[in-house]
Amino acid sequence: MINTDLLIVTVPVTDTGGKPLQAPAVLKGVAEKNGYSARTMDLNHEFHKLSKTNKKEYDSLKNYFMLGTMLDIKDYKLVDRYIDKVANEVLEQFQPKYLAVSVFTYLCQKFSELFAQKIKDKNPKIKIIFGGMGLQSQGIKSDFEWPEKLKSANTIDHYIASEGEVALVRLLKHGKGPGIDNPDWEQQKELDSLVYPDYSDYDFNEYGTKTLMITGSRGCVRKCSFCDIHVHWKQFVFRSGRSIADEMISQSQKYGIFRFQFTDSLINGSMKAYREFVEIMSDYNKNHPAKITWRGQMIVRGIRSMTKNDWVLTRESGAVSFDIGIESGSESVRDHMKKRFSNLDMDEFIEQAFINKVPCRLLLIVGYLNETREDFQQTLNMLKKYKKYQSMIPEVFPGTTMSILPGTTVWEDHKNDLSLNGGENFWTYAKNPTLDFRERLKRRIVLAEECRKLGYKIDEENGMKLMDFLWKIQIQKQQQSITDIETNVLSDQKYS
């Protein structure tokens, strides 16, 4: 039995693609730097291992943990048995004063709640802390109703809203502070001084993909109308290129892992920091046999902003894949979205990615508020134009159709002209009245078919099913309650 001040665990269900989650390692590093002993356990990974030994039980439990429903009452025994087993395994190994549960998305809520109840039943002395973006159920602007309820019921002792590094230490030291049991969290402005994530409790041989997560910035430099990232992160804060490069080099040497994935909403928000980062990493990779590679999300920048030399350094620094929010081939639509890049910028960006052999996955939005058929045709024209770069465009992600999220500027700025009609996907816009849900679906279907004809990979089995389902809900004049079905996939998350 290991006595420790803090035990930090991940919980099911997050599909990490075989990668270890970062949060426990980050918090362990911070806690130990402040004089507390800390250990980590990846209960999410342990859960996924069950799929190899008992697929049927795994599927039943996964559906329950993710979707919160078990259609056959008899199967509830399975859940209780599993939670009990996990709680016993945790308590057989550790005797923590505090148990911190990293609730990565709302799809981790069901397990977290049952797990906390079980731990409290077995050892009420252990203080339980919940943290993570999954504390909020309905988007990042929603309230903290769920952890408040758990706290009132004494299922948990504390919760931490948003960033955990400073708040966790304050909680351990003082038991209170901004963002501790209240939503008034303070955004950390200085990221360079953060300690590196401590993965010493992780057995990397257990993971399918040996990749480490890394965070270079929080927030975004853009305020895209359809997105709520800038609503949550009050300010775009970023690390120096030197600091990011130092972490990559140090962590790769410490753990023997050379693949990194950025958790940032964008890597090239500050070109000064980005340039410094790629210069250092390019130099490092030239002089070391074990090359470091990395991937992440970028914003489009034209050649004047992200120069040819930046692109060469990008390649040499180890960039192997970017996700790019192109959204539309129409400047008029992108202007309305506040994407702030021209067609020329986009052409230059894709061309440079092609020349420098950095694959880009393109993210699109079909049926944005002001999108006309001419605008839509421009998106198709763009895809046709970029066919020549296809070897560096491994996939196109068109999502479903444009949905209006509460808290986004598109809603706040245009709500007088928008009717939601019972669902985020069912909206109509008075200034573009022919663009109803049927019209958006037409464009979405055509887009997918044209992508395939042009030779792009587009994986959307679940997407089409979802759209068919939404369509049926709309024609029955029912309320839309479902907006996605793959929220548990790590690569779909926009923040860590």
Next chain:
Amino acid sequence: MIISFILDVHNYRGGPNIKISVNDLCVFDKQLKKKGINQLDLDVNDFKLPGKIVIEQYGKNMNKDTKVNPVGGILDDKGVSILSVKLGQCELKYEIYLFKFYKQDGEILQNINYLGYNGSFVIPIDDENVNKWKQSLQKYMLKTIDDFDYNKFKQEIFSEGPNLVVNYD
């Protein structure tokens, strides 16, 4: 909370005896005599969630209460189809097919909304928030659905309104 049921009644030999229980408390128990659509609006006080709703048919004589022709085809029956269940503002339609019907003899029937035997149709609500629960059901449905027909969907979408012509000129 008002719980509403829209039921399509087959009233052969007087109609089905239907009992509805909410969290094991009987809130409705009657023979439904009127053929066709029947709407039941039940005011259920203190409906604690998570919980369950059970719709039970009882007293059906399987030898007498189904009218069949000489070759076994059903001409009329005593039974009920559940078309809609509404919990406050949260309405279930497609989701009804997810639940199970436990026949009195122990057999479990799935993917149906018709109560043609004596037994219980069970709706387990395993969340405090019915809207969140419905979302879970829909996600579950989408993940397990295997009869999605892309061509039918496309045909339906393009059946009305102006056609969408692609022109790369």
